[in-house]
Amino acid sequence: MNTKITVTDLFLGILAVMLIGVSFYQTWMGLQQIFGGSSFIVALVLSLILLFLLWQIRRAKTSGGSASSLGWIYFFFAIFCFVANFNALYTRFMKTDIYTTELREVNEKFTRLETDVESKLNYSVPDAKVRQAIRSELNLLKIQISDPKNVGIGPEARQILARIEKMIGKKVTPLTPVSETPEGYADLADRMEEQVVQMVYNLTPEEKNLMSDINDASLRWNKEIQSLLQMTPDVINGMAQGQIDNSLTEYNRLGSKAESILGRDKLKFEPAHSETQEVGKIGYAFSHAIKNFGMFPLVVLAGCILLDFGIMLIILLMPTENNRNTGRNESIFNSRRSGKTII
Structure with a gap:
């Protein structure tokens, strides 16, 4: 058996250490959900096993x-690294x-809830598109009245009115603020909205409060989410x-309240749940x-295959020095048993 280390062996060794090293880090990150702080040790053990098996495969x-047989053992351990690598890389990007x-x-959920509830109410303005346009203008009016640069019912607010x-x-009656403070102008915006809503909708006090709560929540969360984005x-x-959890909690509360006030025969509300708490899990x-599935998952998949199986395939498919000397180009896929026949 030739134990001399060749340039090819050195190159394959460096390549294996680099690829398995990257795989080790990604495996460490990807297994934290399962093993927590112990994921470092688990990833290190798996990586050392893979390096040892690669060395044994090369020797064979x-x-x-x-x-x-060594290839199948390698595959068994590498599949754990592959799963963890995919989780880490896919989650990261x-x-x-x-x-x-x-x-x-x-x-979009808040917008649909707002639209669904409005469609079940009684109106003095029957056209749904006109009501939606009025709602949009009301949102603009509230923002304009509370705008620190031009508070109150100024020229822009009057154009909206x-x-x-x-x-x-x-005719909409312009109201005055109770005080010239941010709170006073916020109160003015709410009272102007209430005045217009009373003109548009024929609502009970409960329905009026419900619509006001939904409109306020929709406007507030839209603003906060757009700011975060x-x-x-x-x-x-x-x-x-945190934003997703808080917004969905309020969405479910308002949806359940709407179903209770309007009746399940008019509005059937299904609570919403988010799966984003599962982000980071395998x-x-x-x-x-x-x-x-698209280009990005495909790229991540290919990258994980390269990290964990690429070097093994190179070693298995690469002809050895002995094979070159005998003029044969053997790999795991075309190797044959050879021996002498005694007659």
Whole structure:
């Protein structure tokens, strides 16, 4: 048996250490959900086993022996690293995208709830599109009245009121603030909204409060979520889960309240739940990748295969020095047993 270390052996050794080293770090990150602080030890043990098996496979190849059994053992241990690597890489690069998608869906949920509840109420303005336009103008009016740069009912607010009056066909009375403070102007905005709502809707006190709560929540969460989405990925990743949990809690509360007031025969509300708490878990990474399969999951998949199985395939398929000297090009796939026949 030739124990001399060749340039090829040295190159393969360096390549193996580099690839398995990267795999070790990703395995460490990917297994934290299961093993916690012990994931470092587990990842280190798996990586050392893989390096040892690669060395044994190379020795078997250079000595002319069969490496198939070692290859299957390597595959068994490498599959654990592959799963952890996929979880770590997919979560790292998709985390922000997952959170931003969920945040936008929360905004859409509030909008749908607002629309669904409004569609079940009685109106003095029968056209749904006109009511929606009035609601949009009311949101603008509230923002304008509370704008620190131009508080109260100034020229811009009066223009908005004129558009609202044209749509409802009634005159809106400009009110005055109880005090010239931010709180006073916020109160003015609420009272102006209430005045217009009373003109548009024929509501009971409970229905009026419900619509006001839903409109306020929709406007507030839309503003907060849009503000968060403008932040850096690190800030989004750190704050998104709290925003999602709090917004969905309020969404479910308002939806249940609407169902209680309007009756289940008019509005059937299904509470919303988010799966973003599962981000970072192995099962979620694979399920999300399958549901949203595209170029990025494919790239991550290919990268994980390269990290954990690439070097093994190179060693198995690479001809040895002995094979070159005998003019044969053997690999695990075409090796044959040889021997002498005694006649």
